[in-house]
Structure formats: C-alpha cells, structure tokens
Amino acid sequence: MNIAIFGNGKMGQEISSLAKSRGHVISCVSSSKNPAKKLNLRNIDIAIEFSTPETAFDNICYALQNNVPVICGTTGWEENLEEIKNKCKIHKGAFLYASNFSIGMNILFEISQKIASLLKNENYKIQISETHHKSKKDAPSGSAKRLANDLKTITKYSPLINSYREKNIIGEHIVDFDLLYENIQIKHNAKNRKIFAIGAIIAAEWINGKQGFFNMKDVLNITN
Numbered sequence: 001m002n003i004a005i006f007g008n009g010k011m012g013q014e015i016s017s018l019a020k021s022r023g024h025v026i027s028c029v030s031s032s033k034n035p036a037k038k039l040n041l042r043n044i045d046i047a048i049e050f051s052t053p054e055t056a057f058d059n060i061c062y063a064l065q066n067n068v069p070v071i072c073g074t075t076g077w078e079e080n081l082e083e084i085k086n087k088c089k090i091h092k093g094a095f096l097y098a099s100n101f102s103i104g105m106n107i108l109f110e111i112s113q114k115i116a117s118l119l120k121n122e123n124y125k126i127q128i129s130e131t132h133h134k135s136k137k138d139a140p141s142g143s144a145k146r147l148a149n150d151l152k153t154i155t156k157y158s159p160l161i162n163s164y165r166e167k168n169i170i171g172e173h174i175v176d177f178d179l180l181y182e183n184i185q186i187k188h189n190a191k192n193r194k195i196f197a198i199g200a201i202i203a204a205e206w207i208n209g210k211q212g213f214f215n216m217k218d219v220l221n222i223t224n
C-alpha cells in the first residue's frame with residue numbers, strides 16, 4: 001500500500017519504519033512545518049493519523065474529502081468523533097479510530113467489562129490508573145477514558161481515573177476492582193512503542209477496500 005503518515009513524531013516514525021519492513025511504501029509525511037492539507041493524496045491507499053489533538057480532526061477531514069481511508073490513534077479530540085462518523089457516511093469513506101492499538105490493551109478492555117458484568121450483584125468500587133511519558137499531551141489518556149466509559153455502561157457510575165506522567169513510561173493502565181473483602185486488579189504495561197505501531201499497520205491492512213466506521217474490535221473480530 002501507498003501510505004500517508006499524518007504526524008512525524010515518535011509514533012509516526014515508528015509506523016513508517018515498520019510499514020516499510022512489511023512491504024508498504026511511505027509516500028508522504030506531514031509535520032508541523034508541512035501540514036497534512038498540503039500533501040498530495042492522489043495515489044494514497046491509506047492515511048495513518050498520529051499527530052496532535054489540535055490537528056487530528058482537520059487531518060482526518062482532509063483525507064476523507066480526498067477519498068482516502070483513515071486509521072487514527074491520536075487522542076484528546078474525541079468530542080468531534082460523531083462529526084467524523086457523519087463525514088465518513090457523506091463521503092462513503094472508511095475510518096477506524098482506536099485510543100490504543102495494542103492487541104493486549106484491547107484484550108484488557110474486554111476482560112475489564114467481563115469482570116464488571118460478573119460482579120454486577122456485588123458491592124464494589126472501580127478505580128483506573130494510567131501512567132505515561134511526560135510528553136503525552138492529554139490526560140487522562142484516551143484508553144483510560146474508554147475504560148471508564150465502557151465500565152460506566154455496566155456499573156452505571158463513572159470510575160475514578162488517576163493520571164500520572166513519568167519519564168520513560170511508554171504506557172501503563174491498571175483497573176482495580178475493590179470489593180469488601182477482596183481485590184481484583186488487571187494491568188497492562190507497554191514495554192515497547194512498537195506494539196502501537198504494528199497494531200495501526202495491521203488495522204490499515206485490514207481496512208483496505210472497506211467502507212464504514214470501525215474500531216479494533218472489528219479488526220480483532222471480537223464479538224460481545
């Protein structure tokens with residue numbers, strides 16, 4: 001595939017490297033000095049968006065307007081997600097959003113919901129903790145907010161989220177179920193940024209030729 005990368009930060013660079021190793025071509029890359037709207041998307045098969053919360057929405061719109069499917073992992077702009085869904089329908093395009101492309105983290109999403117369902121008749125509290133590197137711009141993380149929203153649909157209340165920013169922490173999420181006489185805790189720790197990059201590339205390969213709005217559950221064929 002001919003790929004456009006929106007965002008030339010650590011994730012964009014990691015995706016470029018891994019995509020090339022899988023036989024794909026990086027045709028163009030946007031940056032703060034070369035914004036996405038200036039890129040020629042004529043022969044692009046897919047755009048992978050990992051820029052900033054401030055630029056993600058406009059970048060996605062630009063790709064959809066040019067009939068280019070978009071994979072997006074940028075968080076912190078989710079208030080505009082419904083508008084992107086509508087634009088996807090209008091342009092008959094394809095869009096996939098994930099707050100976290102790690103396969104392990106997506107399994108944690110599912111397990112946490114399952115535990116909450118099994119405990120529905122118990123008296124318990126849920127607390128979510130997330131820790132990331134100091135350069136991460138949004139807090140709480142998109143994954144923590146997704147965990148909270150998913151669990152809210154089951155528990156009917158919003159779990160407390162604690163956010164921490166520490167040097168050299170790629171990403172850690174902990175979901176703590178605190179019962180009267182016992183405690184259940186599940187944890188995901190990202191040891192290498194490559195897990196997010198490879199997940200995004202797998203999603204890009206999966207969405208090729210499709211139309212609609214998707215997430216990683218579709219890619220991993222997870223059904224409720």
